Amino acid sequence: MSVATTIAYPLTYPLSFADREVRTVSRVDATSTEEQLIIATLDGNEDAFRRIVERYIDEVSRTVTGMLGAGPEIDDVVQEVFIKLHRSLHTFRGEASLKTFVVRMAINKSLDALRKRKRMRWLQPWSNEDPWEPPADDRSDRGLTSKEEMAALRHAVDKLPESQRAVVVLRLIEDYSTEETARILGVPYGTVLSRLKRGVEKLKKDIGNTPDAHLSGGDS
């Protein structure tokens, strides 16, 4: 079985955290570094992985929500991201930050969920399912954007092609730099800029066409 496992991961790099000799971290706390948490997790320390989850669940859930919009599948996608992270930590080379690694997984899982959603719509065209709506008390205004404005914005974001949506979510909503966005998506810097430009143009056009056109004027 060990031979088969070696063949199964031919691309595991020799300098991955799994192979480092400094695997002495057994206890972790809030001050533990990213590397210590990874090594401890690979050593089977569940508490270390829990700390990784606590550290990045905010970024992951916001990225997934930005890509998919409100819905019951958000929870499942977030869980899938961390399950995948747990399984593939041994392939993490440490060239980029763990945050980049995790957010990339969040984007990929979100894209999978979007494709699954499209397939389901195609397979069940007769489905008369109402769009998911959050509970009324959770949706109350909190002094933020109104319900209609939010719906208009979400509609505009949902109309963006997947590649542009990912850039808009990471660059504008999640506030990553252009370099970070390029690293997360694995595309050149110029591609991020062009996708952002096209995405913003489309957003402006769609927001301008909605009844809540004052959004483009920015009165939130």
Place this chain on the structure above:
Amino acid sequence: MKKHKHTYSSQPSEEHGLSADVVQSLRKMVDAERQSSMMSMPEERVMRAVRAASRRHVDGTEVIERELISWFRPVVVAGLVVIMALAFYNFDLARNNDHHQTATEMVLGLHPVTVASAYDLNFDSH
């Protein structure tokens, strides 16, 4: 879900061509959607899901999957070698006969078909 508010590293600006207020509204929209979509204690649920997935992993479904993936490449390579060897053998065999066959027929080892042989009902000869 924790009720803490995420702080962004920069204030929205108009450098992207979208007004700062729209960017701000987008961020508020995502925060509000997340608050309403995520159930309480997501970390706990994630850890439970990871534990369950690890158990399944140990149970063997993943092991079979990995085995299949690991065997895929050698099997494809061996299959291609066998196909190439058979094609070469057929071609070599057909080259020595005096039938005028196309290269495809030679490689596939097809019998020469003529009008006469098509009407020949003696199946034993084929």
